[in-house]
Amino acid sequence: MKVLFFGSLSALILTMSATALAKPVKDHHRSSLDTHILSQANFNFNVPHITNSGIRNDTHFIRLAVKGMSLQNLIISLPSQMERFNGVRITDQSGKEVTAKTEISKERLLITFDQPLATDSSLEVELIGVRRKSLGGNILLYGVSGQRVGLMGEIPIGTARIDIPEKG
8 A cells, every 4th residue: 555655646746847847937028929939940951851742643753852962872762562663753953854873673762863963952753653552551651861972871861751542
């Protein structure tokens, strides 16, 4: 009985102290407008990152912003639900095709650019004619990583999520 009582008492004290720590302190010298501005987050990415992904008919696309470093190649891990796709198209921010060599295996797509992608550019990779297995869900996750010019290791860029709409 003592163990139950002291266990409950220590849990109560811990909960009360955590609540006291989590409660915001009000600064009376600032207006509510200033507090609102301070609560907004501003993200400045200085690394390559995914800006968008989605589906157009049977084409899946992944958009990337190349920031902070030039990229020599991209590695896209293919989801297990993917059966196959017919081709790859790579375009820059102006819609012009980017020349690259592609190597496709069951698990990944390796894109090696003829000229490294310059920093402060953007890119769209389209997987054309995607066929997926009938079972496996309506969400496909593509892992994206890259390789910087002069480095041997892969740099993780992010995960592109493709939501397949229900047929109805």
